[in-house]
Amino acid sequence: xxxxxxxxxxxxxxxxxxxxxxxxxxxxxxxxxxxxxxxxxxxxxxxxxxxxxxxxxxxxxxxxxxxxxxxxxxxxxxxxxxxxxxxxxxxxxxxxxxxxxxxxxxxxxxxxxxxxxxxxxxxxxxxxxxxxxxxxxxxxxxxxxxxxxxxxxxxxxxxxxxxxxxxxxx
Numbered sequence: 573x574x575x576x577x578x579x580x581x582x583x584x585x586x587x588x589x590x591x592x593x594x595x596x597x598x599x600x601x602x603x604x605x606x607x608x609x610x611x612x613x614x615x616x617x618x619x620x621x622x623x624x625x626x627x628x629x630x631x632x633x634x635x636x637x638x639x640x641x642x643x644x645x646x647x648x649x650x651x652x653x654x655x656x657x658x659x660x661x662x663x664x665x666x667x668x669x670x671x672x673x674x675x676x677x678x679x680x681x682x683x684x685x686x687x688x689x690x691x692x693x694x695x696x697x698x699x700x701x702x703x704x705x706x707x708x709x710x711x712x713x714x715x716x717x718x719x720x721x722x723x724x725x726x727x728x729x730x731x732x733x734x735x736x737x738x739x740x741x742x
Contacts, residue, residue, distance in 0.1 A: 601640070601739060604692040607651035608642045613659055613684065620662035620682075621719070628659070628684070628727050635731035640738060653738065657686040662723075664715055667707065678715065681705040682726045686734060702733040 610633050613625040632655065636642055645651035661683035668676040683703040690696040704726045708718065715722075 601642075602693050605642060605652045607645035608636060608653035608655065609645050609648055609651045610636075610655045611648065613657045615659045617659045617662035617682075620659055621723070624662065624723060625659055628730065631727050631731050632734055635735055636738070639735050642738075652690065652692045654689040654691075655686060655734070656689075657684050659684050661703070676709075677707050678710045679705050679707050680719075680722045680726065682723065682730070684730055688737065698737065700733065700737045702730045704729040704733070
């Protein structure tokens with residue numbers, strides 16, 4: 573009797589078990605999309621660090637590979653998705669002025685214009701402008717020593733905007 577109960581229970585449980593588990597979100601991307609490329613972003617923002625465009629480019633590649641089913645195509649410009657972009661704004665500005673013309677808060681802002689070329693299932697082109705910011709306290713944190721960590725936080729938000737664009741509107 574115990575053997576029959578064990579076999580019956582095993583059959584019921586295995587029939588309900590998922591046949592596959594995916595840890596990446598395919599959103600509503602077309603099934604034809606398999607690979608992507610990202611051209612190194614252009615840097616037109618005059619105050620931006622020289623390595624900002626290349627760092628953001630690599631973070632976009634990593635973010636798409638780690639959070640979607642798309643794989644990077646080693647051939648530049650190949651793949652079903654090709655992403656190009658321009659960093660157009662990078663600025664640190666005061667946002668809360670105190671008495672004596674000192675800033676209580678500063679804001680680092682960054683804008684990137686993306687063009688996403690699609691080759692399958694039909695040729696198309698999408699545009700995306702991502703503008704992100706992070707506020708920081710100029711009194712307790714020196715901008716020049718914290719700049720890298722600040723723009724890395726902004727980069728994460730911009731990468732998420734690109735991923736959201738790829739996973740939506742299809």
